[in-house]
Amino acid sequence: MSDYLLVWAQLAINGIAVGAIYAMVAIGIVLIYKATEVLNFAHGDLLTVGAFTAWGLITVFEFSFLTAMVLTVVLVALLAFSLDTWIIRRIAGQPQFAGVMLTIALAFMIRGLISMLMGPESRNYPTPWTGQTLHWGGLAIAQLHLLILACALGVTLILYYFFKFTRLGIAMQASSQNQLAAYLNGIAVKRVNAMVWALAGATAALAGVLLAPITLVDISLWFVTLKALAALVLGGFGSMPGAIVGGILIGLIEQFAGVYMPDGSKDIIAYLVLIVVLMIRPQGLLGEAHGKRV
Amino acid sequence: MSHNASPPLLDIQHLSLSFGGIQAISDFDLKVHKSEILALIGPNGAGKTSVLNTITRVFTPQSGEIIFKERDISHLPRHAIASLGIARTFQNIELFESATVLDNLLLGRHRFFNGHWWQQLLRTPHFIQTEEDTREQIEHIIDFLDLSPWRHSPISGLPYGVRKIVELARALCAKPELLFLDEPASGLNTEETRDLAFWIDDIRTDLGITVVMVEHDMSLVSAVADRVVCMSQGKILASGTPQEVQSNTDVIAAYLGTSS
Amino acid sequence: MRFDYHTQYRQGFALFKDNSDRILYALLLTVMCAVPWLASSFVLGELAYVFILCIASLGLMVLIGYTGQVSLGHAAFVAVGAYAHVWMMNKGLPMLTSMLSAAGISAIAGLVVGIPAIRVSGLYLAMVTMAFAIVIEQVIGNWSSVTGGFTGMPVPDAQIGKWSLSGPKSFYYFCLVLLVLVVVSLFNLLRSALGRSFMGVRESEAASYALGIQVNQVKIIAFGLSAGVTGLAGALLAHHLKYLTPDGFSLLLSLELVLMVVIGGVGSLRGAILGGLLISLLPTLISNIKPWLPQAWSKQSGFETFIFGFILAFFVLFEPTGLNGRWLKFVSLIESFPLYRKDTFKRNKRYMKSERYR
Numbered sequence: 001m002s003d004y005l006l007v008w009a010q011l012a013i014n015g016i017a018v019g020a021i022y023a024m025v026a027i028g029i030v031l032i033y034k035a036t037e038v039l040n041f042a043h044g045d046l047l048t049v050g051a052f053t054a055w056g057l058i059t060v061f062e063f064s065f066l067t068a069m070v071l072t073v074v075l076v077a078l079l080a081f082s083l084d085t086w087i088i089r090r091i092a093g094q095p096q097f098a099g100v101m102l103t104i105a106l107a108f109m110i111r112g113l114i115s116m117l118m119g120p121e122s123r124n125y126p127t128p129w130t131g132q133t134l135h136w137g138g139l140a141i142a143q144l145h146l147l148i149l150a151c152a153l154g155v156t157l158i159l160y161y162f163f164k165f166t167r168l169g170i171a172m173q174a175s176s177q178n179q180l181a182a183y184l185n186g187i188a189v190k191r192v193n194a195m196v197w198a199l200a201g202a203t204a205a206l207a208g209v210l211l212a213p214i215t216l217v218d219i220s221l222w223f224v225t226l227k228a229l230a231a232l233v234l235g236g237f238g239s240m241p242g243a244i245v246g247g248i249l250i251g252l253i254e255q256f257a258g259v260y261m262p263d264g265s266k267d268i269i270a271y272l273v274l275i276v277v278l279m280i281r282p283q284g285l286l287g288e289a290h291g292k293r294v
Numbered sequence: 295m296s297h298n299a300s301p302p303l304l305d306i307q308h309l310s311l312s313f314g315g316i317q318a319i320s321d322f323d324l325k326v327h328k329s330e331i332l333a334l335i336g337p338n339g340a341g342k343t344s345v346l347n348t349i350t351r352v353f354t355p356q357s358g359e360i361i362f363k364e365r366d367i368s369h370l371p372r373h374a375i376a377s378l379g380i381a382r383t384f385q386n387i388e389l390f391e392s393a394t395v396l397d398n399l400l401l402g403r404h405r406f407f408n409g410h411w412w413q414q415l416l417r418t419p420h421f422i423q424t425e426e427d428t429r430e431q432i433e434h435i436i437d438f439l440d441l442s443p444w445r446h447s448p449i450s451g452l453p454y455g456v457r458k459i460v461e462l463a464r465a466l467c468a469k470p471e472l473l474f475l476d477e478p479a480s481g482l483n484t485e486e487t488r489d490l491a492f493w494i495d496d497i498r499t500d501l502g503i504t505v506v507m508v509e510h511d512m513s514l515v516s517a518v519a520d521r522v523v524c525m526s527q528g529k530i531l532a533s534g535t536p537q538e539v540q541s542n543t544d545v546i547a548a549y550l551g552t553s554s
Numbered sequence: 555m556r557f558d559y560h561t562q563y564r565q566g567f568a569l570f571k572d573n574s575d576r577i578l579y580a581l582l583l584t585v586m587c588a589v590p591w592l593a594s595s596f597v598l599g600e601l602a603y604v605f606i607l608c609i610a611s612l613g614l615m616v617l618i619g620y621t622g623q624v625s626l627g628h629a630a631f632v633a634v635g636a637y638a639h640v641w642m643m644n645k646g647l648p649m650l651t652s653m654l655s656a657a658g659i660s661a662i663a664g665l666v667v668g669i670p671a672i673r674v675s676g677l678y679l680a681m682v683t684m685a686f687a688i689v690i691e692q693v694i695g696n697w698s699s700v701t702g703g704f705t706g707m708p709v710p711d712a713q714i715g716k717w718s719l720s721g722p723k724s725f726y727y728f729c730l731v732l733l734v735l736v737v738v739s740l741f742n743l744l745r746s747a748l749g750r751s752f753m754g755v756r757e758s759e760a761a762s763y764a765l766g767i768q769v770n771q772v773k774i775i776a777f778g779l780s781a782g783v784t785g786l787a788g789a790l791l792a793h794h795l796k797y798l799t800p801d802g803f804s805l806l807l808s809l810e811l812v813l814m815v816v817i818g819g820v821g822s823l824r825g826a827i828l829g830g831l832l833i834s835l836l837p838t839l840i841s842n843i844k845p846w847l848p849q850a851w852s853k854q855s856g857f858e859t860f861i862f863g864f865i866l867a868f869f870v871l872f873e874p875t876g877l878n879g880r881w882l883k884f885v886s887l888i889e890s891f892p893l894y895r896k897d898t899f900k901r902n903k904r905y906m907k908s909e910r911y912r
Contacts (some may be wrong), residue, residue, distance in 0.1 A: 029670045039677055090871050096676060097624055103818050104809065109865025115856025122834075226688070229681055237678070268692045271685035278682050279670040350764060376766030384764075390757035392821070401750050405766035408747035417742050422564055425746070429563040468765060 006138050011255045017145030019251020020152040021211050025228035025241035026235070027155060028203040032220050034238055035196040036171045037100035038088065042107035042174065044225030048114060050076045050208030051217045058125040073205045080201025083193045107222065109116045115219055122218040130213050148210045155203055156244050163240070172196055230274040236287025245285060301364065303328045303472060304349070309358035309368075311341075311348050311528075318344040320528045322358070323388065326472070331498055332503045333515040333536070335355050336525035337549045342364050342508040343385060346474050346526075350375050362472070376405040381470035383461045385477050385508075389449045395460050396445050399432045402467025433469055438500075439463050439493065455486045466497070475507035479514045491517040512540065512550070524549060564691045567745060569738075586730055592758040595722040599794075600838060602722070606790045608830035609736050611814040613783030615826035618815050620744060621776040622756030623671075624680045626686025631781040633694055633803035635660040635788025637701050640798060650714055653789045660785020661778045668777030672770050675698075687808050697798040709792045718791070720834045729790060734821035736783060743779075752776055813862065817869045819876025828877040836861065863876055 025043060050072050057068035083106065091098045132143040163169035166269045175189045177184035182189050207219065212245060217223065235246025250270050258266035277284060295405060302325035309322040319341045326332055334342045347353050349360055351372040360368040362378060370378075377538040390398050408414075408428065422551040436442055439459050444452060449460065458478065478494070479487045493516055497503050509515050515522060515536055524531045525547065532542040539545055560566050569578045590598055614628050639656035645651060660707040671682055695704045712728070713718035719728050721746055743749055751772045762769050792798055810833055818829020847857070873880055887894050 039680075046686060058860045087867070087871070094874065098870055098874060100624070100677070101812075102867060104812075105863045105866035105870060107811075108859050109867065110863075112856040112858070112860025112863060116860065120855075216642045226684070231684070233678070233681060264692060264696050271688050275682055275689070278674050278678050282674050282678060352760070352763075372763045373766055373768045376764060382764050384760065388758045388761040388764075390754055390761065393753055397753065399752065401754050401765055401767075404747060404751060404754075411743075411748065414746035414748055415739055415742050417746075421746070425567060426563045429566070457706075464761075464765070505738075534692060 007259075010139055011259060012252060013139060013141055013145070015252035016248055017142070017148055017251070018254065019231075019248035020145075020149045021207055021247075022224065022227050022231045023244045023247025023248050024148075024152045024155060024203055024207040024210075025224050026231045026247050027152075027159065027240060028200040028207070029225070029228055030232055030238065030240055030243045031159070031196055031203070034240075035176045036088075036092075036099070036193050037096060037176060038103060039096075040200065041100065041103040041225065042083075042110060043200070043204055043228070044222030045107045045114075046076055046080060046204040046218065047208035047211070047224065048221040049079065049110060051204030051212035051221055052114060052118060053205070054209045054212065055125045055217045057124050059123075069206070069209050073202045074207050076205035076208075077198040077202040080200040080204070081194050083201075084197035085190075088197070089190060089193065107225075108167035111219060111222060120219065122216040124216055127213050144210070144213060149208060151206060152244070152247075155206065156240070159199075159240060168192065168195070172224040175241065178214035227270050230270040232284075233274045234277050234284055236284030239284070239286045242284055242286035300328065302326055303363065304506075305359075305361040305483050306345075306349070306418050307359045307361070309345070309348065309355050309360065311344055311353055311355045315431070317528050319348065319355070322525075322530065324523065324530070326504060326506055328471075328504055329498060330520045331494065331507070333519035333522045334506065334508045334525060335510065335512075335515060335522060335539070335549065336531070340525040341528040342525055343476055344528075346382065346476055346506075346508060350380065352454075366535065376468055376470075379469070379471035381465040381472075382472070382474035383458075383465050383476055383478060385480070387457050387461050389457060389461055389464070391449050394446050394448050394517055395441060395452075395463075396432070398460060399435065399450065399467050400428065402435075402464040403428050403431060406420075406470055416502070428550045431469075435463050438466070440498070454481050455483070458482060458486075462493070466503075470503060472504045472506065475505065475509075477508055477510065479509060479511040487511060487514055488517075490514065494518050516540070524553065557696070569741060569745075583734070585633075587727075590723045590726055598722040600835075602726045602729045603794055604831060604834045605733045606787050606794055607724075607811075607814065608827050609733055609790065609832040610784045610787035610811055611818065611826040611830035611833075611870060612736055612740060612823060613780045613785075613787060614811045615815050615818070615820075615823060616740065616744075616752075616783065617780035618812070619821040619825070620749065620752040620756065621773060623773060623776065624676070624812075625780070625808075626680045626812060627683035627685070627690075627785055627805075627808050628780075629803045629805065629807035630683075630687040630690040631660050631664060631784040632788035632791060632807065632811075633690060633800070634663050634781075635785025636780040636792040636803070637788075638785070639789035640707065640709050640792050641700060648714070649712055649719075653786065656789040657786040661782030661787065664781020665774055665778040667781070668774040671777065681843055684805065684808070686771065687805060691800050691804060694803070702798070703799070704800060706797055709796050712793040725793065732790065736786070737823060737827070740783070743810075744823070748772075748775070748862065753862075789850045810862075811865055815865055817876055819878025819881075823877045824881065825876050825878030828829045828881065832865075832877065836865070866867040 003215055025047060029043050032038055032043075053072045053075055054068050057063045057071055058065060063071065073235065087106065088099070088102060090102075091102055126142065129143040129147055134141045134143055134146065163173070171182070171187045172194050174185065175187055175192055180188055207224075211221065211224070228247070231246035231250045232243055233246070234249055235242030250273065253273060254266055254269055258270040261269065295412040304324070304326040306322060306324040309319055310317070311319040319443060322341075322345065324345075334345065336342055344353065348355050349367075351367070351370060351374075355368055358368065359366050360382065365378075367375065367378065389402065406428070407424070407426050428516070437446060439462065441456075441459060441463055444456055444460070449457060458481065462475070462478065465475075475494075479490055482490065494505055494507070495518055498505055507515075507519070519536055521534065522536050523533045524539050524542070524545045532539050532545045534542075540550065558565075558571055560571075565571065570579065589601065589673050593601075598688060598807065610628070610632055612624065613631070614910075617625055617628075618621050635656045638659040642652040642655055647655070667683070671679055674682060694701045697703070701707065712725065717724070719725050751762070751767045754765065754767050755760075755769050755772045759769050795802060796879060814829035814833045815826060816829070817832060818827070819825030841859055844857070869876060875882075
């Protein structure tokens, strides 16, 4: 392939891989938002908990990567389930603002706890795919990136079928629109919401376990929440295909901005995209527009 | 009553409104004369509230003209309607929940001059006088609608019937010439509806305000309205006195039923 | 029990409805003025910092509490105020002019952000403002010619004419005076038509339109006013810090400001001050507690973050009306004693209704 095409293709591959992580995090956030209209600012911290748990299981308890991954997902899902059951549930019925504040508070608490217990050093752990690169037509594709992509697609497909075809999925959508009516229709709203949180926690943990070998295990992992929010806005809030599309696009935009735009743009381009999208098309690419009936 | 001599206060001509593929109002004509009480009735989804919303500029019509005091208002900005002398109440009460009744009514006077920003900032004696005048005007309305016991109560603690009256009071505080009431009697019991009938009549007689109300309660309509217009599926079905419209066969078929 | 016997309407909307209120606040002001004769320079410096953050918190309260628009990026306006002020002082402007101009520039920045921001609401606005703050932080860091970049720039000394304000006592008084001015001005604005229109826009936009309120204009004005006040706080903060760097205006500062507003109690200026007081004194309180904690915990910076989160969670869950709410309940307890009912402020069970279709 010609040189330009090679560079572009490599950037695209990297972008899609990074974007897949954003997409997975965004899916978790959109899950909770669709069900409870709470924007979970603590999602990135659940991801960090997942990463640290995986580190602990792999390096301290010496589980294999796959076992550690499964165990982490289960543990973080349990954590998210309890967070909803004991804490988040209590602000049901209050305006959205209260939910945002509470998740920000939880985010601070989790971040603070991790920092206190684990200290500021970055850690790492080995995976069966670390350092393995696939070479194809002049492109270098890290196998870890392929794994991330595969997981993101798998999670998307599972969730798509879940929401479209299972009773639980439809129940989740109902309770998000009118909780009282959902109760009156026999939906065990509290249990449904807690399970949504568990599901979201699971996706966060998965994303964390896969992301950490690339960016190291430390406190700053939570930043990915903000990029995921940009992805959600671009793709369309409240839309799961939007989360995927948005995530991948943000990943691609970042990679290309890093090369073709002035220094330092790569860090902020995601946020600029967020601002621009909200200005000219608030519903994003795939989202729905709403208004009030009087 | 004949109003043929003077031009109508509100003249709606060939109004059409659609949302996507749904035609909410089609080729709607209506004349409202000064000091009359007009009731707009019809089944749900007939377009009654849409007419109200179009006149008060919540929606923009696709075609047609809305002429108020010989001026086409169909494309004015939404906030300009109040200063023309048009006020409205809402079907689902849109009061300012966390404020007191008094605060709600004070906001009703917003369309009048309330002091320049620097006067507000420095609280000049002139400004204090303006505020006192505003309060005095509001007290007239509170007196008129018997809201004295509730003056300082936050809206969130008030019973439903009182909230409806506060919403009416707030609309009156804007000193309108034309008042739109969207289902004023919904949720009120018989006694409250009777009181409302007397008040609406007083609004027309004592305050000289023209009233157009969207209503389902036929007892209120018969008691108070001079003229009734029945809508169905975005068009006018019948128009005339309450007795005429109530005995119109099309209206009975579409809306009223044959029990009376 | 206290009853208001008013004979004129103007007594109803006066700042102090009762003589006892006037006396108490006058007492408070006297105490505040007397502090410099009793306290050390360290305490004076701390209190000046508290006053500055209270001003910033008041600015944010105007936006969140009164117009209901949530901004998670107000540190951007603090930064704009601070950097604009220093830049203008470096160009030779006298301090007071520079400060007011910095507040003005910050207000214009608020208008600029407000004009597109009002098209989105609620959650989206929170995200836009947060993104804006992050972008501003990077822009400041990269615009080295004006802002000194990531290495920062020093702040000239504060002085009016020939009087230097950089000593702890004089700076304390300067901050106190500005705080009182800001509080009184905001109180006046919020009690009159402008403030009522803010409340209207927050509670029901449909009704506001119908009453003749130019909703979009009001929202933009709120943004501008809020940014201006916060910018003024930023200019003061520059003198307190004496050296400006971009990481003093990070997302954390934005969230701290939001914490002040929420914990203080949304919708009241008193709440902004109470919240500002608590949050700005929190780090000092925490460092006083640290000696009593296990070594491993206290030496990490995570402990402070954890406490911030814990307090916020506590207030959101158990005292949503904030410190101001608690204060009002306390006052009503005293005023209605001994007829106070235990369930006066009991909250009813509520169900979630989607805000997407509001």
